[in-house]
Amino acid sequence: MCKNDLNKSIILCGVGGQGTILASRLIATAAMDKDIPIRTAETIGMAQRGGSVFSHLRLGEGTNSPLMGKGEADLIIGFEPGETVRQLPFLKKGGAVVVSSRPVMPVSAMIGKASYDAAQMIEYLKANVTRLTIVDADRAAADLGSAKTLNVVLLGAALRSGELGLDEADLENAIREKVPEKFLELNKKALAWSR
Amino acid sequence: MHKEFLMGNEAIALGALAAGVNLVAGYPGTPSTEVLETIAKRNPGNVYVEWSINEKAGMEVAAGAAYTGARALVTMKQVGLNVASDPLMSLEYIGVKGGMVVLVADDPGPISSQTEQDTRTFGMFSKVPVFDPASVAEAYEMIQEAFEFSSKYKTPVFFRATTRVDHGYEAVEVKDPEEYYVNSYEGFVKDPSRWVIFPRLSVKNHALIEKRNAELKDVFSSYPRNQIVAEPGTAAKPEGAQAQRACRIGIATQGVNFMYTLDSLRGRNVRVLRVATPFPFPEKLALEFMEGLDEVLCIEELDPVIERALTYVCGKYGLSVKIRGKLTGDIPLSGENSMEIVDKAITAFTGEQGERPEQMPDALPQPPALPVRPPVLCAGCPHRASFYAVKCAMKGLKTIYCGDIGCYTLGNAAPLDMCDTCLCMGAGIGIAQGVMHMEPDTKCFAFVGDSTFFASGITGTVNAFYNQADMTLVVLDNSTTAMTGHQPHPGTGRTVMGQAVEKVSIERVLRAIGLTVVETVDPLDHKLSVETVKRVAAEPGVKAIIFRSPCIAVTKPKGRSGVDAAKCIACGKCIRELGCPAIILDSDGKKAKIDTSLCTGCTLCEQICPVKAISGGAKNDTAAGTDPGKGGCHV
Numbered sequence: 065m066c067k068n069d070l071n072k073s074i075i076l077c078g079v080g081g082q083g084t085i086l087a088s089r090l091i092a093t094a095a096m097d098k099d100i101p102i103r104t105a106e107t108i109g110m111a112q113r114g115g116s117v118f119s120h121l122r123l124g125e126g127t128n129s130p131l132m133g134k135g136e137a138d139l140i141i142g143f144e145p146g147e148t149v150r151q152l153p154f155l156k157k158g159g160a161v162v163v164s165s166r167p168v169m170p171v172s173a174m175i176g177k178a179s180y181d182a183a184q185m186i187e188y189l190k191a192n193v194t195r196l197t198i199v200d201a202d203r204a205a206a207d208l209g210s211a212k213t214l215n216v217v218l219l220g221a222a223l224r225s226g227e228l229g230l231d232e233a234d235l236e237n238a239i240r241e242k243v244p245e246k247f248l249e250l251n252k253k254a255l256a257w258s259r
Numbered sequence: 260m261h262k263e264f265l266m267g268n269e270a271i272a273l274g275a276l277a278a279g280v281n282l283v284a285g286y287p288g289t290p291s292t293e294v295l296e297t298i299a300k301r302n303p304g305n306v307y308v309e310w311s312i313n314e315k316a317g318m319e320v321a322a323g324a325a326y327t328g329a330r331a332l333v334t335m336k337q338v339g340l341n342v343a344s345d346p347l348m349s350l351e352y353i354g355v356k357g358g359m360v361v362l363v364a365d366d367p368g369p370i371s372s373q374t375e376q377d378t379r380t381f382g383m384f385s386k387v388p389v390f391d392p393a394s395v396a397e398a399y400e401m402i403q404e405a406f407e408f409s410s411k412y413k414t415p416v417f418f419r420a421t422t423r424v425d426h427g428y429e430a431v432e433v434k435d436p437e438e439y440y441v442n443s444y445e446g447f448v449k450d451p452s453r454w455v456i457f458p459r460l461s462v463k464n465h466a467l468i469e470k471r472n473a474e475l476k477d478v479f480s481s482y483p484r485n486q487i488v489a490e491p492g493t494a495a496k497p498e499g500a501q502a503q504r505a506c507r508i509g510i511a512t513q514g515v516n517f518m519y520t521l522d523s524l525r526g527r528n529v530r531v532l533r534v535a536t537p538f539p540f541p542e543k544l545a546l547e548f549m550e551g552l553d554e555v556l557c558i559e560e561l562d563p564v565i566e567r568a569l570t571y572v573c574g575k576y577g578l579s580v581k582i583r584g585k586l587t588g589d590i591p592l593s594g595e596n597s598m599e600i601v602d603k604a605i606t607a608f609t610g611e612q613g614e615r616p617e618q619m620p621d622a623l624p625q626p627p628a629l630p631v632r633p634p635v636l637c638a639g640c641p642h643r644a645s646f647y648a649v650k651c652a653m654k655g656l657k658t659i660y661c662g663d664i665g666c667y668t669l670g671n672a673a674p675l676d677m678c679d680t681c682l683c684m685g686a687g688i689g690i691a692q693g694v695m696h697m698e699p700d701t702k703c704f705a706f707v708g709d710s711t712f713f714a715s716g717i718t719g720t721v722n723a724f725y726n727q728a729d730m731t732l733v734v735l736d737n738s739t740t741a742m743t744g745h746q747p748h749p750g751t752g753r754t755v756m757g758q759a760v761e762k763v764s765i766e767r768v769l770r771a772i773g774l775t776v777v778e779t780v781d782p783l784d785h786k787l788s789v790e791t792v793k794r795v796a797a798e799p800g801v802k803a804i805i806f807r808s809p810c811i812a813v814t815k816p817k818g819r820s821g822v823d824a825a826k827c828i829a830c831g832k833c834i835r836e837l838g839c840p841a842i843i844l845d846s847d848g849k850k851a852k853i854d855t856s857l858c859t860g861c862t863l864c865e866q867i868c869p870v871k872a873i874s875g876g877a878k879n880d881t882a883a884g885t886d887p888g889k890g891g892c893h894v
């Protein structure tokens with residue numbers, strides 16, 4: 065693919081501590097290695113303490129801003145159902161969504177100050193997104209023997225949505241660059257899990 | 260040259276290294292922290308780097324270096340500049356011999372700050388020139404230019420970036436270390452007529468500063484980053500004067516808003532002025548920009564700096580151009596701008612819809628209630644245990660809990676509810692005194708982290724002791740500056756250069772002030788902590804408790820706790836009282852369950868469960884009196 069043809073806007077979202085930043089770094093590394101221009105904006109700081117977090121990624125030329133506007137994302141990679149619903153207005157018509165089914169309960173819901181029904185969120189996504197991939201995070205964790213690779217499992221699913229603008233080999237290389245040797249095999253399996 | 264994928268702050272740091280910076284000082288604070296950290300990491304070996312104890316100290320250290328002819332950089336967030344403003348205001352009158360860049364990270368939103376102050380306005384107030392980058396890649400180049408300007412005009416300059424530049428990432432072409440500029444310097448040369456600030460010198464230099472800044476208006480008018488972009492929205496660009504005449508409206512913008520503007524134009528025909536040096540304002544360029552225009556919309560964040568400057572230019576030159584922006588209600592006065600805000604403002608201003616991408620139907624159905632996720636103290640955070648101990652000990656008494664800046668500000672959230680006030684670094688100690696003098700029957704507590712204690716807690720404590728206050732100082736010592744990413748400080752026994760140094764003991768500092776009751780306790784020992792708080796708070800005068808237990812981010816968990824479902828009576832106490840994010844409801848929706856991927860085994864919940872249903876944890880035994888660490892910071 066000629067690099068100039070590629071123009072992708074991607075959002076990663078979830079809850080602070082879920083590994084969205086590493087996933088965004090992996091995509092960026094893969095893009096850099098292919099000489100695709102890449103720009104990102106991340107949530108860093110207080111929100112990382114269990115708050116809502118998002119990364120905006122722009123691959124390719126043709127845009128200037130690191131943040132995108134509503135209706136501009138080709139792909140949303142959601143680490144958490146409610147957070148994915150929160151970002152949905154950014155999705156382009158016909159864009160793809162990859163979402164983990166596993167909710168992260170906010171403390172406010174635990175102490176009874178708010179309610180949160182994740183199943184409702186998934187239903188909402190099903191009703192409003194045509195190209196939706198739901199990743200069963202619990203089953204992935206059981207198969208892989210680790211819950212820590214959720215970010216790479218989601219990247220694998222994103223790859224297969226066709227909206228990432230990268231292929232599996234690109235991401236494997238990026239993982240090799242960014243992830244410690246001993247976790248390499250596990251992460252490769254995680255990347256392939258949704259196949 | 261080589262290419263790297265860099266965070267804005269990393270790009271700024273590498274740019275400073277490329278400019279031959281000799282000394283870097285600073286105090287951590289989001290979104291500025293990574294600049295100094297990157298300098299320390301990528302130090303070619305000849306740069307002196309320090310985390311200063313606060314921004315004022317850092318500013319003075321940098322000024323001293325610049326007096327010798329060295330190039331110095333000092334880094335801070337915008338509220339840190341308030342702390343450093345005393346030396347800076349005077350330094351502008353004295354000037355520097357080498358080069359000095361004051362890096363200030365502004366935080367529109369604010370995303371993690373107390374104020375939405377604008378360093379561009381501070382530039383005008385202090386008469387210090389300001390550089391305002393628009394992207395990560397540009398920031399790399401621009402900080403090198405800022406050093407050039409500073410060295411040439413012998414003045415400190417502001418390099419102020421905002422969160423989207425500081426924390427954005429981009430692939431940037433950077434120099435290899437062999438290509439770095441080498442700044443060799445002469446050393447300090449004694450000259451009282453230059454370095455000693457007396458009224459006579461001040462009035463003389465004041466005149467010179469005003470003259471120089473007037474000149475800089477012209478110099479900056481031809482600085483290429485201040486630029487007019489003729490009709491960037493249209494595909495075929497008409498050339499030169501003709502294009503300028505065709506267009507009767509313009510947008511003046513800055514920083515990341517310039518990028519938002521370019522991306523939002525989508526075919527709409529306007530002339531754009533990008534202001535890279537808001538002070539001194541490039542007046543000539545602005546005049547050229549406004550030539551033939553009827554109206555200008557100013558798109559900026561924080562203060563209406565460009566809007567005021569253009570309004571002034573119109574008044575000065577008698578132009579009848581209508582200037583719009585924040586002051587006319589066209590741009591929000593507070594908060595961070597977004598692509599939507601900019602796009603909407605441009606639509607209203609031009610009366611034209613841009614070519615839109617095909618969007619999701621605007622009317623997505625109303626989603627189900629979304630979870631609110633305020634940031635919370637981490638699972639196993641020792642601050643939770645400290646707050647809970649004080650809360651239990653003071654139950655039923657009239658109290659005020661004055662908080663401070665750091666992770667522990669999060670103690671305000673339910674269910675702890677242990678932060679009644681929070682103002683700025685170190686302020687809790689003074690506020691507790693003021694309340695106490697007016698309400699002697701209130702038990703007044705001030706909570707302060709260890710880094711905050713060193714940064715600005717000591718003077719307040721001396722004030723309390725000298726002026727006979729009655730209050731309890733609680734130092735939350737967690738062995739790291741958690742909120743900004745684990746920086747060392749005087750209590751940790753190491754420097755950012757990795758040197759092992761003598762630790763400054765908080766206990767000894769407090770005793771040296773004159774406090775006789777200074778007790779150190781492990782907050783994860785709940786019973787002992789409650790007893791200690793009760794005993795100490797009952798003493799007269801100023802007394803202190805030091806809760807010492809390391810941040811979970813700098814220790815490895817020794818065990819994980821679990822709930823024995825057979826024993827749990829579903830009383831909900833652990834969930835209701837602690838708010839630890841690791842404790843969740845079991846699938847039955849009644850009994851407690853622990854998420855082992857989050858639990859650190861701190862044992863706090865084990866100690867409060869009435870039926871001992873929780874076990875398996877193993878707390879960190881940082882026995883009282885060992886390993887003092889860091890804790891507070893400008894978040």
Ligand code: SF4
Nearest residue numbers: 639839858861862864
């Ligand atoms: S032991 Fe209890 S309070 Fe401590 S981290 Fe685990 S669940 Fe939370």
Ligand code: SF4
Nearest residue numbers: 827828830831833868
């Ligand atoms: S405090 Fe003990 S008994 Fe009560 S809900 Fe928690 S684990 Fe169960």
